[in-house]
Amino acid sequence: MTDLFSAAGLDENAPQPLADRLRPKNLTEVIGQDHLIGKDGPIGRMLANKRLASMILWGPPGVGKTTIAQLLAEDAGLAFDPISAIFSGVKDLRAAFDRAESRRSTGKGTLLFVDEIHRFNRAQQDGFLPFVERGVVTLVGATTENPSFELNSALLSRCQVMVLKRLDEFALESLLKRVEKETNSPLPLQTDARSALVDMADGDGRYLLNLAEEVTSLGQVAPLSVENLAKILQKRAPSYDKDRDEHYNMASALHKSVRGSDPDAALYWFCRMLEGGEDPLYLARRIVRMASEEVGLADPSALMVAGEAARTYERLGSPEGELALAHALVHITTAPKSNAVYAAYKLARKAAAQTGSLMPPKHILNAPTTMMKNLGYNQGYKYDHDEEGSFSGQNYFPDGMERPSFYQPEGRGREAPIRERMDYWAKRRAEIARKND
Structure with a gap:
């Protein structure tokens, strides 16, 4: 198997990043994804049956998508041919298919790995179909975006979607132990600082290894406190994109927390969206919408409080105005709920359309x-x-x-x-x- 370090044209004796040195050598070393690669998981069953199907690996950054694809190619005896949708175009795709056709003529199969596959437009995605159907390539695409929104239905119908999980605390701690074994030295961290390091990674294993490498580069130092660690390292930016899947996931979580009368959860998702850079005016509009849709006439004051909070934010801006939004959010979350007006409105619209x-x-x-x-x-x-x-x-x-x-x-x-x-x-x-x- 050609590793990415060698593929980059670097001398094997050149210093390697810690993340590359610790890249799993086989699937059993991949952590946090047992639901897929374990013997009872869908990928595990494919390998046991010696039948590898095309698939889309969907998950957050740093959870092993590229590594799994490389190891799948090795286990299945296929040539690993990686391309990135960010840097590749039609010419690169044609070249990849030509290479696969050439290998096929000699009896060698190809696993075509397409990183960030959602970046390809619809026409480019359609270009994969004949080569997947004829078995010229086994396609493994990687994406951080919801495939049902970003990929053609025709392509999805020919691939299995494998959902990779964000790495939990146990998995991330396992990575830190591998770091200590690789460096033959314990990380110079106090107990609380070690936990803080895991929190900084926010489920991203690759980012955790990069943070750990910065810590190990300090050499022999006294164990760092949380405060000293924070001065040296930067926390990973929240996984949030205002135009993509995470935006809608968190908006949904916020709305359902309000509907479920859970002010703590509502405040949490509200703050998660703010931390991710969401426009507070968008949140203000959502709060007004929820006051009308979820509370309705069970508490007519909820809509007035929500509307006034939105106006307060417009007058004060951030950060003072955000407190008014939080005030309104807690008010509507703790208010009695009724969607009777919302339901009546939808029924009346339907009747009006039918009897216009x-x-x-x-x-x-x-x-x-x-x-x-x-x-x-x-x-x-x-x-x-x-x-x-x-x-x-x-x-x-x-x-x-x-x-x-x-x-x-x-x-x-x-x-x-x-x-x-x-x-x-x-x-x-x-x-x-x-x-x-």
Whole structure:
């Protein structure tokens, strides 16, 4: 197997980065992905059956996508041919396919590894299809983005999507032990500082090894405290892209935490998005939306608080205005919940689309002209304020349209008395209808 260090044209005696020296030599050394490469995992079963299918390795940075692809090629007896979608174009793809065709003529298969495969456009992705279908290449693509959004359905139908996990604390600690074995020296870190080093990596094994290499380069020093470690190293930037999958994942987590009445979780995801560089005005809009959709009339003040928090942020900006958003977020999360208005709105829109040609009943139409009066406009209309309980019980839907029921108050918070009034009006409406029959 050609390693990436040799492929770069560097002398084998040149200093190698720690991450390269510790690159696993076989799949059993890959950590944190047993659900895929273990004997009961899908990749493990493929290798046991000596049948390697094309696949997409989807996962965050630094969890072993490239390494797994290299080791799969070795285990399956295939030539490993790596390209990057960032630096490659149509010419490079054609050259890769030509190399694979040439190997095939000599009885040698090819594992074509495409890093950042989502960077290829739709037409370029379509270019893989005939070569995958004919078995010229076994395609292994790597991506940090959701394949269902970024890859053609035709390509996805020919590949299995393997989801790699973010490395947990146990896996990252295992990497640090490998560092100490490789360097034959314990890392000069106090216990809390060692935990802080793991936290800095934020699930990225490659980044952890880079951090550890910086620590080992200090030589023989007294064990570092958390404070001293922070001065030497920089924390990994949060994994967050405002235009891609992480944005929508965290927005979903925030929304569902509010719906689930969990203020701690809502604040956590709110702050995660802020730390990732999200525009606070986007969060302000989300909070207003959630106040309307999730709280509704169970607490009418929620929408007012959310709207005022958004205006406060517009006046104060960051960081002072963000506290007002947090205030509104906790308010709507702890408020009684009802989506009854939201559900009613969707039903009413559907009914309006289906019955859009029906006219209002004549008795509620104004009659400013004699002709309109002769046609029956406004005849029989009852002014509700003059009726018992300010309720006439008349029909306000088009004639011939069966009366629908859109709004069903949940009976929680401020909707409880609304439910009582609507039940009373329904009873009165039925009584009036019987009298008129």
